[in-house]
Amino acid sequence: MNTHTRPTNILSFDVEHWYSATLLCDSVEESVDRIHESTDLVLDILRRHDVAATFFVVGELAETHPGLVRKIANEGHEIASHGQTHTPIFDLNPGSFEGELSASADALEWACGERPVGFRAPNFSVTRGTEWALDVLKSSDYVYDSSIFPMRTPMYGVSKGSLRPYLVSPDRPFEPTTDTTTAESRLVEYPVAVTDTPLRLPVAGGFYARLLPIELLEWGIRRLNRRGIPATVYFHPWEFNPNVPIPTPSFTNRFISFHGIDRTAAKLERLLQTFEFGTHASDLATRGWRELTPELPTSE
Template sequence: MHLTQLQHGEQPGVAGMDRLDATDLPGIEHWLAKETPRPIANVLTIDLEDWPVAVLGPEHDITGRVIENTRRLLHILRWHQVKATFFTLGRVAERFPPLIREIHDAGHEIASHGYGHELLTDIDPRRFEDDVRRSVGILTAIVGERPIGYRAPAFSVVPSTRWAGPILADLGFKYSSSVFPIRHRRYGIPDAPRHPHHWKDCGLIECPPATVRWLGRNWPIAGGGYFRLLPGPIARLAIRRLNRADMPAILYVHPYELDVEGIRCHMDHGIEVGIKRHLMQRLFRSRMEGRLHCLCEQFRFTTMRELLRYAV
């Protein structure tokens, strides 16, 4: 196994963080150069969830819009013969099992996004374990195999919720994609490694969303609002830069980001949304389909399970 074992929470100057800045992502090159096919593959991940639950809060219902939105994504992926990793919310799977079977039957990876989309910062370890265990039970019953990957709701693995790693490892997970190595007011561990690495206190592999290093700090390019708002050529340039350093770019998309009129429809069904949130969340959704086509045409993608197949 050649994954670099830089650890979360170590200060710059300790355990190679200086080297990380100096050479831009050492360690991972050897692993990828030796054991994965060329050219390097990126990973397109989908956080399979519905907008009201994901953005407004876990008290909201799962609506049928998630089906249509997910099928739009599936159509794009099928068109380009791209396989993706779907971090699937247990509540969505519970409500619409045939949708999950459809995704799985199309050759995509089904991973876990927990059950209820409660942020780790709002719950304790016991409740977290119950939530993840419940999602595993639902997904396993639908597709016939246990998920090996997990992504925390809203990347809520932060310094105070690092207890999540050993719990995930004990539950049988092989990897997580839950730590955003950026500085942000609600999430992120800015000094966490930018490349796949092992957690400090368990065998779990962390696969962080893509960032670029510029002006001494990490900048997100990976997905969601960042991906919608950044000019397309800049995002593609950043992915190329990572790939030149033998780094896979791990990107993320939400099905609802393709749903241009989605928020208006939720409001028509009685969900209250402030004007600022409406504008920000809707902004550039009309770009998303074209952008995804462009990415799928220009870059090579695989699933996280496939990317890590020699390491787990």
């Protein structure tokens, strides 16, 4: 499945209820549980393309749907943490974030038998001002993070952040360090994919993948790959489910949350045909950073 030739891109899914999308939280009164249905649609596509992906799962969801987590893991995918309660780091402090990390690791381990080593913050909420989260991740035995959106958007992001996966330095958390020897640099950051053009353009997935033409996504990923940079791409299972009931919040929020939902599957299928994809864990294993991560689970 993984040929060990660079760059294999990284495919991930943030597993949460569709109504967890932050823009919708306040406007959904009745929540319909579609998570099994949505995840099955994704698993089906991955099975057909023989691709393993990383699933960042909300801990609370693992507690109520352990069978779902087991099913994902049994199909050869990597399970990682998307927090315990889907609370953005902006609304946490180091103590409560530590609690989120250990509770979600416990919940995921309980559900599928393996402790996660990776984390993605809700809303890409590791930005300037919340960089302390990276220290907490390190001290909580997480091995990698994929929470940085390396361009500034109205809601999140780090302007001019590194496009390339890197070892996090204690002093300058948003810049790659070349020092791979110190114990302090044991956290690997996987920024999500934005283009390397002077005006950066997000090609990472989610809303952007639904909005932008597939040709543009492919062009952006190809540019990164040419420089030896794997593209970290993300989706949410609910983005593949046309049965998700569309609530009626403001037009803008509805647009961001649901625009293009009928074409997500076709876009993912085309990306899987064009590029090679794998998990964060398998990427880590090919980087020779594995000695930093003795307990890394094998996902293949």
